[in-house]
Amino acid sequence: MNWKESVVDRANRFINAYFSKGFSAAVLQTEQEWHIYRQHRLALKKVSSFLCPSENKLNLGCGPNPKAGWINVDLFDSRADLQLDLRESWPFPEGSVAYVYSEHVFEHFEPCDEVKHFLSEALRVLRPVVFLT
DSSP states (O other): OOHHHHHHHHHHHHHHHHSOHHHHHHHHHHHHHHHHHHHHHHHHTTGGGTOOSSOEEEEETOTTOOOTTSEEEOSSOTTSSBOOOTTSOOSSOTTOEEEEEESSOGGGSOTTTHHHHHHHHHHHHBOOOOOOO
16 A cells, blocks of 8 residues: 555545544545546647547547547546546537537436536537538
8 A cells, every 4th residue: 555545544534533424425525526637637638639620529428438430538437538527618629520429428417507518518519510402
């Protein structure tokens, strides 16, 4: 066990011993959100290497099923190209994406705010559709 794990373990034991279960749960949630924040910030640095001028395709929440030729995004799966937090603003330019695919993603978002944000970001990054008849 390294020293960081030792400090975290001691802090968790202290919090569990002296504070309510609700407070302990809040501290655990804060720790998880800090990890998510760090993963997201690291992924932001890699976005430009995946963008192409012709056709960008996003596979959001790819899990263990990344698609070849797509920009695969999943916060918790290291097989994804980018580990982004889709609750935050997406780092893709407006109108830069031809396709957005997601499967089994909505159930992970809060219905009121996060689903609305997800859909508005998808609309923002998608290219406008033009039909010629």
